[in-house]
Amino acid sequence: MQNGFRLTIFEATKPTGNMHYKYLVHICVFALTGLIVSCNKDDNGNSNTTPTTTGGYTGSGSVTQGVGTSTTGNLFAAGQRVASIGTITSTDGKKWTVPAEVNFTNSLFPMASDLHNGYVPGHNYSNATQAVAGLSGSDIVTIDADGEVYTTYIFADNYFEMYVNGIPVGKDPVPYTDFNSCIVRFTAKKPFTLAVKCVDWEENLGIGTESNNGNSYHIGDGGFVAVIKDATGNIVVVTDNSWKAQTYYTSPIANLDCVTESGNVRSSTGCNTSAGTASSYGIHWVIPDNWYDIGYDDSNWPAATTFTNATVGVDNKSSYTNFTNIFDNSAQDASFIWSTNLLLDNVVLLRKKVE
Ligand SMILES: [Ca+2]
Ligand SMILES: [Ca+2]
Ligand SMILES: [Ca+2]
Ligand SMILES: [Ca+2]
Numbered sequence: 001m002q003n004g005f006r007l008t009i010f011e012a013t014k015p016t017g018n019m020h021y022k023y024l025v026h027i028c029v030f031a032l033t034g035l036i037v038s039c040n041k042d043d044n045g046n047s048n049t050t051p052t053t054t055g056g057y058t059g060s061g062s063v064t065q066g067v068g069t070s071t072t073g074n075l076f077a078a079g080q081r082v083a084s085i086g087t088i089t090s091t092d093g094k095k096w097t098v099p100a101e102v103n104f105t106n107s108l109f110p111m112a113s114d115l116h117n118g119y120v121p122g123h124n125y126s127n128a129t130q131a132v133a134g135l136s137g138s139d140i141v142t143i144d145a146d147g148e149v150y151t152t153y154i155f156a157d158n159y160f161e162m163y164v165n166g167i168p169v170g171k172d173p174v175p176y177t178d179f180n181s182c183i184v185r186f187t188a189k190k191p192f193t194l195a196v197k198c199v200d201w202e203e204n205l206g207i208g209t210e211s212n213n214g215n216s217y218h219i220g221d222g223g224f225v226a227v228i229k230d231a232t233g234n235i236v237v238v239t240d241n242s243w244k245a246q247t248y249y250t251s252p253i254a255n256l257d258c259v260t261e262s263g264n265v266r267s268s269t270g271c272n273t274s275a276g277t278a279s280s281y282g283i284h285w286v287i288p289d290n291w292y293d294i295g296y297d298d299s300n301w302p303a304a305t306t307f308t309n310a311t312v313g314v315d316n317k318s319s320y321t322n323f324t325n326i327f328d329n330s331a332q333d334a335s336f337i338w339s340t341n342l343l344l345d346n347v348v349l350l351r352k353k354v355e
Pocket of ligand 1: 156158159160172173174175176178
């Protein structure tokens with residue numbers, strides 16, 4: 001930021017039902033213009049920049065190359081793949097968390113309930129009725145005390161954190177693999193706004209790759225599907241292309257000039273998706289502090305792209321196939337959604353207003 005300075009003005013405490021969720025409000029003060037504007041800034045202190053050119057890439061993102069440094073060895077020791085967290089520094093000197101900043105270890109962010117979870121004894125439910133019957137009621141997050149109870153069914157490849165009206169309602173209990181599915185319940189009144197952070201996890205931090213069939217740099221894919229039912233069991237919303245989706249981390253990139261940016265459209269559809277290397281590039285964009293709030297303006301975000309079950313590859317996963325009566329309802333079929341690139345875009349934010 002030029003001609004100005006940044007102040008962290010105050011730390012606010014935001015009530016979220018039976019808990020409090022602390023967040024920082026950052027304000028940029030421009031000395032020359034006198035304007036005060038809200039400023040996008042992530043937990044690493046990075047803020048948005050104007051478009052620059054780096055090695056053939058021109059855009060508002062920051063460019064990294066190669067593998068990051070692990071800072072948390074494994075978020076979920078029981079998991080099939082190691083769910084590590086690390087940091088990596090971009091060519092413009094900014095520090096990024098890879099694959100993503102998450103609230104997995106934040107006890108104030110509620111854990112989603114299990115629709116199907118092989119790591120919890122008895123939670124390999126064969127149908128949704130069984131899974132809901134296993135819930136005590138203490139899982140229900142209050143958005144509006146006089147609202148009705150909504151039940152969300154979710155399958156995510158690999159990890160999600162969901163908010164309703166800016167209030168955290170559930171995070172995925174299995175960050176990487178094996179594949180699980182979830183239930184998130186909340187009381188609310190329409191209209192309400194859904195916001196979901198989706199992470200396609202990675203074994204090779206910062207380069208979006210994992211070991212698969214002998215290839216150490218296989219490019220993993222993402223995908224998110226959800227169905228919300230009201231208290232009488234009617235479907236009120238499914239994932240489809242009426243949702244908004246924005247990309248915040250793309251990797252592995254072989255040639256930086258394959259990523260294009262036009263307004264809020266960040267496209268890697270022209271990039272090679274065969275495999276990564278140890279020296280692949282990544283592109284990172286700053287996630288706005290208030291991206292999950294009701295009032296956040298997503299009007300310029302791209303529409304979500306839909307993908308088939310076969311493309312995401314869920315036909316052999318019981319955490320999905322046991323619940324096709326929910327996710328593949330013949331009258332109101334929920335589609336997998338993501339940004340335009342299911343393979344290379346690894347951190348995708350989704351938003352949807354339910355009227
Ligand atoms: Ca998961
Ligand atoms: Ca994945
Ligand atoms: Ca479906
Ligand atoms: Ca990926």
